[in-house]
Amino acid sequence: MVSDFVIKVRFGDAYRRFNVSVDDNNQIDIDMVRLRAKIRSIFDFTDDVKFTLSYVDEDSEMVNIVDDNDLNDLMRQRFKFWRIFVRGNGILPLEFSQWRNMMHKSVGKIMRKDEAIYYGSAVVAWVGLVSAIIFSKPNVQVIHPPPPPVSKGWFK
Numbered sequence: 390m391v392s393d394f395v396i397k398v399r400f401g402d403a404y405r406r407f408n409v410s411v412d413d414n415n416q417i418d419i420d421m422v423r424l425r426a427k428i429r430s431i432f433d434f435t436d437d438v439k440f441t442l443s444y445v446d447e448d449s450e451m452v453n454i455v456d457d458n459d460l461n462d463l464m465r466q467r468f469k470f471w472r473i474f475v476r477g478n479g480i481l482p483l484e485f486s487q488w489r490n491m492m493h494k495s496v497g498k499i500m501r502k503d504e505a506i507y508y509g510s511a512v513v514a515w516v517g518l519v520s521a522i523i524f525s526k527p528n529v530q531v532i533h534p535p536p537p538p539v540s541k542g543w544f545k
Contacts, residue, residue, distance in 0.1 A: 392410070392411050393408040393409070393410060393411070394408065394409050394410070394411045394417060394470070394471070395407075395408055395469075395470035395471070396408070396409060396470065396471045396473060397470060397471065397472045397473070398428055398431065398432075398473045398474075398475060399472065399473070399474050399475065400428075400432050400474075400475040403432070405431045405432065407427060407431065411464075415464065416461075416464070417460065417461075417464050419460070420457050420460065421454070421455075421456055421457050421459075421460060424442070424454075424460070425440075425442070428440070428442070428473075428475060432475070438477070439477070440475050440476060440477050441453060441475070441476045441477075442454040442473050442474070442475060443473070443474050443476070444463060444471060444472060444473050444474065445472065446466060447466050451474075454473065
């Protein structure tokens with residue numbers, strides 16, 4: 390008999406939940422690729438956003454979910470439901486990605502397409518420039534003076 394299993398996902402202050410199927414062998418009908426895709430979808434993350442998934446195990450320790458083996462281990466713990474935590478681990482915080490997506494959708498409703506392209510290009514250029522300034526490492530090359538000539542004594 391196939392049943393549904395609840396997965397609750399928390400990102401910041403936002404909680405979302407969805408169901409996955411569990412078969413008679415107690416195997417979940419989701420793998421890491423589909424789980425990450427589902428989380429990207431429900432929180433509206435872009436493809437370039439990097440994030441880490443974790444959960445609290447039966448020993449009350451925070452454990453990262455990295456691959457399908459971790460998912461199977463999570464299933465063996467017999468939780469009533471899963472509570473998964475999402476944390477960003479990229480250069481820009483996940484909140485920035487969500488803000489960018491929200492602005493993109495809102496601007497599209499307000500402006501005509503040609504206005505959005507013009508202003509959007511300016512904002513993207515500005516954000517890119519600011520990001521490059523903030524996150525770039527200075528390329529500094531230290532130049533040392535040449536060593537002093539070696540003296541051979543009073544007489545040459």
